[in-house]
Amino acid sequence: MNHESRIMNHESRSTDYESRITDYGSPIPNPQSLIPNPQSPIPKLSIIICAYNERRTILDAIAQAHAVALPDGWDKEVIVVDNCSTDGTRDLLETVDMPGVRIILHPRNLGKSASILTGIREATGDYFLIFDADLEYEAADIPRMVAAVTPGETVAVFGSRTLGGRKIYLYAQNYWGVRFLTAVANLLFGGHLTDIATGPKLARVAVVRSLNLSSHEFDLDFDLPCKLLKNGYKIEEIAINYHPRSVAQGKGLAGWKAVRTGLRVLWIYFKVLIGK
Numbered sequence: 272m273n274h275e276s277r278i279m280n281h282e283s284r285s286t287d288y289e290s291r292i293t294d295y296g297s298p299i300p301n302p303q304s305l306i307p308n309p310q311s312p313i314p315k316l317s318i319i320i321c322a323y324n325e326r327r328t329i330l331d332a333i334a335q336a337h338a339v340a341l342p343d344g345w346d347k348e349v350i351v352v353d354n355c356s357t358d359g360t361r362d363l364l365e366t367v368d369m370p371g372v373r374i375i376l377h378p379r380n381l382g383k384s385a386s387i388l389t390g391i392r393e394a395t396g397d398y399f400l401i402f403d404a405d406l407e408y409e410a411a412d413i414p415r416m417v418a419a420v421t422p423g424e425t426v427a428v429f430g431s432r433t434l435g436g437r438k439i440y441l442y443a444q445n446y447w448g449v450r451f452l453t454a455v456a457n458l459l460f461g462g463h464l465t466d467i468a469t470g471p472k473l474a475r476v477a478v479v480r481s482l483n484l485s486s487h488e489f490d491l492d493f494d495l496p497c498k499l500l501k502n503g504y505k506i507e508e509i510a511i512n513y514h515p516r517s518v519a520q521g522k523g524l525a526g527w528k529a530v531r532t533g534l535r536v537l538w539i540y541f542k543v544l545i546g547k
């Protein structure tokens with residue numbers, strides 16, 4: 272495959288791109304990306320891999336997502352969004368040449384939410400699934416999540432790390448923090464979630480494009496479930512595996528940063544509650 276068609280460097284058309292990033296819901300230059308196979312009887316999954324300085328795992332993550340065998344009748348594509356990595360991840364991405372794998376390069380670091388929004392905008396699938404590049408989650412769980420989808424009916428399936436009473440966190444602070452934030456969201460928006468902060472979130476592209484989601488830092492991970500619930504959509508959950516990395520291995524969400532994130536999440540809930 273031609274290299275240029277595989278790797279989309281948005282620097283070259285940054286005006287288009289940045290306006291799409293900051294102004295979700297505005298006219299999108301690529302109209303095809305708005306219509307996820309409306310006539311196709313075959314449902315398609317867009318696996319979105321967001322990466323920021325993931326040199327250690329990025330190639331494995333892409334290979335695993337590419338190799339995933341979905342349930343019968345499902346098609347798939349892989350969209351990798353590099354968030355302006357500076358650790359050599361980009362050099363590795365230059366070497367990726369697999370059918371059905373697209374690489375998108377952000378011109379500067381825009382936060383994880385913006386990367387997910389880029390993936391959703393570029394998706395040609397009916398559903399998308401977020402798969403973290405640091406391999407804290409397992410690609411083997413992707414077909415199990417897809418198996419829970421009834422195409423056209425299901426809106427969202429989240430992978431839960433705590434369903435069934437499991438405690439597979441390394442740090443108690445993270446476990447209780449997520450339990451607390453999940454309980455507050457359920458209370459405010461009428462959900463029955465067990466793990467709002469989970470990485471692997473699968474949802475219907477057309478529905479999510481209509482939600483006007485925040486592109487700030489990690490907001491989308493919380494903004495998405497709150498807005499789905501507030502709009503009356505059901506979120507299903509299935510138990511998934513999780514291999515949390517330690518602070519020594521690069522875990523960012525620990526200590527005061529985790530506390531600050533928790534407070535920000537409560538602020539996101541408040542904004543969704545008052546309709547912002």
Ligand SMILES: Nc1nc2c(ncn2[C@@H]2O[C@H](COP(=O)(O)OP(=O)(O)OP(=O)(O)O)[C@@H](O)[C@H]2O)c(=O)[nH]1
Nearest residue numbers: 321322323325354382383386403404405522523524
């Ligand atoms: N931290 C961070 N991650 C990003 C960014 N853009 C994309 N990502 C990717 O988003 C995914 C989740 O980010 P993580 O930093 O692992 O978030 P997390 O799992 O909640 O936190 P950790 O405990 O640090 O693993 C990873 O694959 C990142 O590479 C960014 O701007 N910052």
Ligand SMILES: [Mg+2]
Nearest residue numbers: 403405407516
């Ligand atoms: Mg992680």
